[in-house]
Amino acid sequence: METTEAFEGLRCFDCGERVDAMATGRCPDCGGILDPTYDYEAVSLSTGGPVASMWDYEAVLPFPAASANRMGAGGTPLVACPELADRMGVDRVFLKDEGQNPTGTFKDRGAAVSVAAAAAAGADDVALSSAGNAGHAAAAYADAAGLDAHVFLPERAGFTQKAMVEVHGGDLHVAGGEEAQIGDAGRAYERAMADNEAWQSVKTFVTPYRHDGKKTMAYEVIDQLGGEVPDGIVYPTGGGVGLVGMHKAARELRTMGHIDELPGMYVAQSSGCAPIVDAYEAGDDRHEPWADVETVCGGIAIPDPGASDLVLEAVRESDGGAVATDDEAILDAAVEVARHTGLEMAPACAAAASGASELADRGEFGPDDTVVLLNTGAGSKDADALRAHVGERNAG
Numbered sequence: 001m002e003t004t005e006a007f008e009g010l011r012c013f014d015c016g017e018r019v020d021a022m023a024t025g026r027c028p029d030c031g032g033i034l035d036p037t038y039d040y041e042a043v044s045l046s047t048g049g050p051v052a053s054m055w056d057y058e059a060v061l062p063f064p065a066a067s068a069n070r071m072g073a074g075g076t077p078l079v080a081c082p083e084l085a086d087r088m089g090v091d092r093v094f095l096k097d098e099g100q101n102p103t104g105t106f107k108d109r110g111a112a113v114s115v116a117a118a119a120a121a122g123a124d125d126v127a128l129s130s131a132g133n134a135g136h137a138a139a140a141y142a143d144a145a146g147l148d149a150h151v152f153l154p155e156r157a158g159f160t161q162k163a164m165v166e167v168h169g170g171d172l173h174v175a176g177g178e179e180a181q182i183g184d185a186g187r188a189y190e191r192a193m194a195d196n197e198a199w200q201s202v203k204t205f206v207t208p209y210r211h212d213g214k215k216t217m218a219y220e221v222i223d224q225l226g227g228e229v230p231d232g233i234v235y236p237t238g239g240g241v242g243l244v245g246m247h248k249a250a251r252e253l254r255t256m257g258h259i260d261e262l263p264g265m266y267v268a269q270s271s272g273c274a275p276i277v278d279a280y281e282a283g284d285d286r287h288e289p290w291a292d293v294e295t296v297c298g299g300i301a302i303p304d305p306g307a308s309d310l311v312l313e314a315v316r317e318s319d320g321g322a323v324a325t326d327d328e329a330i331l332d333a334a335v336e337v338a339r340h341t342g343l344e345m346a347p348a349c350a351a352a353a354s355g356a357s358e359l360a361d362r363g364e365f366g367p368d369d370t371v372v373l374l375n376t377g378a379g380s381k382d383a384d385a386l387r388a389h390v391g392e393r394n395a396g
C-alpha cells in the first residue's frame with residue numbers, strides 16, 4: 001500500500017530511534033512505543049470547514065483515504081450542551097459524539113489505521129486483547145479488509161462487544177471466569193502471539209498506529225469550533241491512547257501554524273480504577289499498577305496502563321488535569337445527560353461528564369471557558385449497566 005506524501009516513518013518515544021514504517025511492534029532497540037512522524041512542511045491541510053470523516057485529515061495520516069478508508073469513521077458531531085454549561089458555570093460545553101462511528105465507538109479511528117497498516121504489510125491475520133470496544137472495531141475493520149481477526153476479551157466485556165466480534169467472523173477468545181480482567185485477556189493474547197508469529201498486533205501501543213488514528217478527534221473538534229482551541233478536553237481514560245493522540249494533534253496543528261495554544265487535556269477515571277489520577281496527584285511520572293478494580297466502567301478499567309508516562313506528560317504540558325469520580329456519580333451523569341440532551345453515553349464515557357462537573361466544582365474552569373467532553377462510545381453498547389442503575393434509582 002502506498003503511504004501519504006508527508007509520512008516519514010516511525011520514531012521511538014523513548015530513545016528517538018527512527019524505524020522504517022512497518023505494520024506493528026515496538027522499538028527494536030529499547031522496546032519503547034513508536035510514533036508515526038511527518039514532514040509537516042509537506043503537509044497541505046485546509047482547516048476550518050465541515051468535517052466529513054477522519055480521512056479529511058489524510059495528509060497527517062500514514063495511508064491515503066483511497067486505499068485505507070473503508071467505512072468512513074469519524075466526522076462525528078460536536079453537540080452543544082447549554083444545560084451542562086450552565087451547571088458547570090462555563091461559557092460553552094460540547095459533547096463530541098463518537099457513538100456515531102460505524103461500530104459505535106472512537107475505537108474505529110484506531111482500527112481503521114492499524115488494520116490498514118497490517119494489510120499494507122501483507123498480513124493475513126491481526127490480533128489484540130481489549131476490554132471490548134477495540135476488539136469489536138478491529139473485527140469489523142479486519143473483516144472489511146479481508147483479514148482474520150483474533151480477539152481476546154475478558155469475561156466481563158459486554159455482550160454486544162463479544163457478539164459483534166463473532167458477527168464479523170472474528171475468532172473470539174474469552175478469558176474465563178467472572179473475575180477475569182483485561183490482564184487475563186492480555187496473557188491469553190501473549191500466549192497466542194508466541195505461537196503465531198505471522199499475526200500482526202493491533203493492540204494498544206503495540207501497533208504504532210492507533211493513537212495516530214485517534215488524533216483525528218482533536219483535528220475535528222478544532223475545525224468544528226471554527227479553528228478555536230477549547231480550554232479543556234475531558235477524556236475518559238483507560239490506556240490513554242486517545243488523549244495521547246489528541247495531544248499529538250494539537251502539537252501538530254501548532255507546529256503547522258494553525259493554532260497558538262494547546263487545549264488543556266484532562267484525564268477522567270472512575271475511582272474504582274484510577275491509576276493515572278493517583279500518579280497525577282502524587283506528582284509522579286508513571287502510574288503504580290492498581291490491584292483491585294471495582295467499577296462498571298469497562299472501557300476505562302485499565303489497572304496497568306503501559307503508556308501512563310505519555311499521558312501524564314500530555315496532561316502536564318497542556319496544563320490540564322486529572323479527576324476521578326465514583327461509579328454512582330458516573331452513572332447518574334450518564335442518565336442526566338441522556339435526559340437533558342438526548343445523547344447516550346456509555347458508563348465509561350460518562351466518567352468524562354461527571355469528571356468535568358467535579359473539575360468545575362473545584363474551580364478548574366472559568367466563566368468564559370469552552371469545554372469539550374469526549375463521548376467515546378454509544379450508550380446503547382452498554383445499555384445493561386445504565387438500565388440497572390435506573391432500576392436502582394427508581395427502587396431507592
Ligand SMILES: Cc1ncc(COP(=O)(O)O)c(C=O)c1O
Pocket residue numbers: 105131132133134204236237238239240241242243298299300346348349376377
Ligand atoms: C468507550 C471507551 N472509552 C474510553 C476508552 C479508553 O480508551 P483509551 O485507551 O484511549 O484511554 C475505552 C477503551 O476501551 C472505551 O471503550
Ligand SMILES: [Zn+2]
Pocket residue numbers: 012013014015016017027028029030031032
Ligand atoms: Zn527506542
